[in-house]
Amino acid sequence: MTDVAVAGNRTAWRGRLGTEPVTARPPLDARRALQLVLAAIWLLDGVLQYQGFMFTNGDNGFSGMLAGTADGNPAVIAKPITWDANLIDHHIVLLNAIFATIQLLLGLGIAFRPTVRVALAASVLWSLGVWWFGEGLGGVLNGAASPLNGAPGAVIIYALLAVLLWPADRQVPAPFTAARAVGAHVARALWAVLWLSLAYFALTPANRAPAGVSGMIAGMEGGEPVWLQDLQKAGASLIGNQGLAASVVLAVALVLIAAGVYLPARITKAALVLAIVVAACIWVFAQAFGGILAGGATDVNSGPLLALLALAYWPPRTAPAAPQAVPAVSEEPAASASEQEA
Amino acid sequence: MTPDWILDIFAAVMLVVAAVSAARLVAARPWQRGAVVTDTDVSHLLMGIAMAGMLASSLTTLPNGAWVAVFAVLAVWFGYRVVRDYQASGARALAVGHCAPHLVHSAAMVYMFAAQAAPAAGGGGMGGMGAMSGMSTLHVPTLAFLFALILIGYTIWDLDQLSGLRQGLALSVVGVASPALAGTTAGVLGPEAGTTALAAGSRAANGVDQGSVDQGSRFTLIPVLDSPGIVVGCRIAMGVTMALMLILMI
Numbered sequence: 001m002t003d004v005a006v007a008g009n010r011t012a013w014r015g016r017l018g019t020e021p022v023t024a025r026p027p028l029d030a031r032r033a034l035q036l037v038l039a040a041i042w043l044l045d046g047v048l049q050y051q052g053f054m055f056t057n058g059d060n061g062f063s064g065m066l067a068g069t070a071d072g073n074p075a076v077i078a079k080p081i082t083w084d085a086n087l088i089d090h091h092i093v094l095l096n097a098i099f100a101t102i103q104l105l106l107g108l109g110i111a112f113r114p115t116v117r118v119a120l121a122a123s124v125l126w127s128l129g130v131w132w133f134g135e136g137l138g139g140v141l142n143g144a145a146s147p148l149n150g151a152p153g154a155v156i157i158y159a160l161l162a163v164l165l166w167p168a169d170r171q172v173p174a175p176f177t178a179a180r181a182v183g184a185h186v187a188r189a190l191w192a193v194l195w196l197s198l199a200y201f202a203l204t205p206a207n208r209a210p211a212g213v214s215g216m217i218a219g220m221e222g223g224e225p226v227w228l229q230d231l232q233k234a235g236a237s238l239i240g241n242q243g244l245a246a247s248v249v250l251a252v253a254l255v256l257i258a259a260g261v262y263l264p265a266r267i268t269k270a271a272l273v274l275a276i277v278v279a280a281c282i283w284v285f286a287q288a289f290g291g292i293l294a295g296g297a298t299d300v301n302s303g304p305l306l307a308l309l310a311l312a313y314w315p316p317r318t319a320p321a322a323p324q325a326v327p328a329v330s331e332e333p334a335a336s337a338s339e340q341e342a
Numbered sequence: 343m344t345p346d347w348i349l350d351i352f353a354a355v356m357l358v359v360a361a362v363s364a365a366r367l368v369a370a371r372p373w374q375r376g377a378v379v380t381d382t383d384v385s386h387l388l389m390g391i392a393m394a395g396m397l398a399s400s401l402t403t404l405p406n407g408a409w410v411a412v413f414a415v416l417a418v419w420f421g422y423r424v425v426r427d428y429q430a431s432g433a434r435a436l437a438v439g440h441c442a443p444h445l446v447h448s449a450a451m452v453y454m455f456a457a458q459a460a461p462a463a464g465g466g467g468m469g470g471m472g473a474m475s476g477m478s479t480l481h482v483p484t485l486a487f488l489f490a491l492i493l494i495g496y497t498i499w500d501l502d503q504l505s506g507l508r509q510g511l512a513l514s515v516v517g518v519a520s521p522a523l524a525g526t527t528a529g530v531l532g533p534e535a536g537t538t539a540l541a542a543g544s545r546a547a548n549g550v551d552q553g554s555v556d557q558g559s560r561f562t563l564i565p566v567l568d569s570p571g572i573v574v575g576c577r578i579a580m581g582v583t584m585a586l587m588l589i590l591m592i
Contacts, residue, residue: 032502040491040498047490047586052343093345104582111498113505225484293483295592 030177034312035110035120035165038158041308042123043107045299049100053296055093062096063089065298069135072142077132084133102126120162127159134298140197146207147198147250148216148286150302157305160190164312178312188261191313195258195275199251208247214239217286223294228284235285253278265315272310279306344590346398352583353397359576360390366567381423385416385444386576389451393583396454406455413455417448443496443577450489450584454591457481483592490585497581504574 028036048054057063067085070078088095106126109119131137131153138145138153145151166181174180178187206212214236221229239246253274260271283289283303290301363386370380392409395402404412420441427435427442436442457480480486566572 028502036498036502039501040494043494043498043582044490044585044589047494047582047589050344050348050586051590055343055345097345097348107494107498108501108578108582111501111505113502227484289487292487292589293592295479295483 030314030316031165031167031180031312034161034177034308035116035167037308038161038165039107039110039119041107041300041304042103042110042158046100046102046104046107048292048297048299049096049103051295051297054096054100054298057089057092061089061092063092066134069139071136072139072144073136074141077137077141081133081136116167120166123162124159127155127162130155131159140201143204143206145201145204146216147202147254147302148207148213148282150287151201152194152197154299154302154305157194157302157309160194161305161309161312164190164309176313176315178309187313191261191309192258194309195254199254199258202247202251202254208244210241210243212243213246213250213286214241214243220286220288220291223291223296224288225293228288228293232285232288250278261313268313268315272314275310276307279303279310282306349397352586353394353401355579356390356394356397356583357401358390359579360387360394362567362572362576363387363390366572369567381416381419382440382444382573382577385420385448386580388412388416389447389580389584390576392451392455393580393587396587397583406458409455410452413448413451417445417452420445420448437499443500443581446489446492446496447577447580447584450493450588453485453489454480454584454587457485458591478591480588480591486588486592490588493581493585493588497578497585500574500578500581504571504578 054062059067063085066088067082070081070085073081103126106119106123109115110123112119135153135155136142138151138156139149140152145153164178164181164187169180170183172180175184176187178191182190201207207216217232217236217239221232224232257271257275257278260268260274263271280303283301287301287303288294289297290299290303291297292300363383366380366383367387370383391401391403392413395404423441424435424439424445427439431439459479459481
């Protein structure tokens with residue numbers, strides 16, 4: 001007699017044991033590790049959404065914050081935002097509870113292997129919705145976007161990560177994790193578009209103004225712990241009125257990062273390290289850890305997501321054998337690959 | 343202000359965790375010789391009660407100081423266990439051992455009860471979550487954030503390991519698996535789940551029949567309580583709720 005019967009009468013989650021493929025759980029690979037970090041960030045976002053501030057309406061509440069993202073956007077973008085903000089204003093408790101729970105479930109769903117695909121797909125849809133209705137397209141169209149304040153919208157990076165970390169393999173072996181699902185060319189192009197857009201936003205008039213950068217850093221001090229305020233004051237005073245120079249330096253760094261993934265592996269790694277350092281500096285100095293320590297954050301902002309994205313482009317330790325493009329896998333094999341990885 | 347009904351839902355979840363842990367303790371028949379009473383069940387029971395009291399002031403049971411003492415003892419105990427695990431398995435014990443998450447949980451509980459900046463609005467000075475819905479805050483909010491991050495990390499890891507385990511158990515079930523795999527199970531889920539998994543794994547390898555395996559379980563009365571998913575599920579619920587409380591109290 002085997003132990004199938006033993007296991008079979010214990011729990012529901014083991015109920016399908018007899019029908020499952022007999023495979024050892026594979027070790028945690030780079031893509032799964034990055035998926036788990038993404039899941040953790042979604043979970044943290046969900047928890048943040050339960051904060052008391054999120055359940056308040058009016059101009060100074062959550063709905064007012066949403067309505068404010070319509071400012072300066074074209075009417076076709078702004079009107080739905082205003083409509084949405086009004087709707088939320090009238091049903092703030094119920095809707096925000098739903099929003100928070102959705103984000104919580106997205107995090108848990110990505111972490112739970114059988115639901116990773118559903119959760120990632122849902123996260124893309126949710127991110128796109130939040131990008132429009134919650135972030136006003138990240139200020140891309142109204143001139144408010146800056147790499148320092150989370151442009152092009154932190155939440156759109158969630159969607160990008162979900163696509164790049166999708167559990168399927170289009171290119172085997174892939175030169176880096178982000179290339180596995182969409183192929184190296186597409187992955188590199190997405191990377192370049194993101195970082196070049198950040199470089200562009202760094203040089204917009206509002207951001208290259210003399211006090212543009214330092215003012216943005218100083219504006220994040222309110223409500224933060226003393227040690228973080230001191231850090232931000234130091235950063236703001238270091239830049240002072242040299243906003244133009246700071247913006248140019250930042251833009252150059254961002255262009256180098258964008259180009260880095262097209263260069264040989266050693267230079268790519270240097271560019272990715274630079275990307276992580278820039279993301280960390282932005283997160284600490286300009287975004288104050290997303291404002292979480294001040295008690296009014298809606299998410300972690302873009303810093304950690306940019307760093308996570310950079311890790312998805314990190315070349316493997318051993319260079320893969322001659323990359324060969326293979327046709328997109330069909331649904332069944334993809335599911336199988338996902339099962340195995342997951 | 344976070345609505346009370348939301349906090350009440352989380353309080354109810356914590357009471358369920360406490361009830362499940364209590365049932366596991368009873369099912370282990372601690373009054374019998376050789377009974378195995380696991381520290382994780384004791385810890386889940388106490389944390390469930392304490393957190394429910396923090397979330398809903400009507401469920402408050404003990405003063406803050408008493409809970410600080412209780413969880414300080416638990417933290418010391420799990421700290422000792424982690425050190426022992428570390429000596430046996432190295433840094434891997436922090437990632438896959440079951441004691442490290444419980445150490446973090448216990449330490450976070452000590453912090454939450456000890457660092458409240460304002461007494462509870464409706465909790466009679468006992469930390470009821472008038473405290474939270476009344477936006478009581480914690481001293482050293484950076485520490486709250488760090489605790490929340492670690493708790494979320496362990497929660498995500500637990501979920502991944504739990505779901506990944508399904509395939510691993512399938513392996514042991516058909517006898518292909520080795521005791522080593524079951525040993526991994528024990529590491530992830532704790533000794534209470536691991537004992538059974540280890541028994542199942544080794545017996546599968548040795549071709550032992552069902553009856554002898556069932557004799558190895560300490561949950562013959564309520565077999566569902568023996569599910570590894572129950573233990574980890576409790577820990578996941580606790581991790582999410584604790585992270586929520588920490589963030590709300592920043």
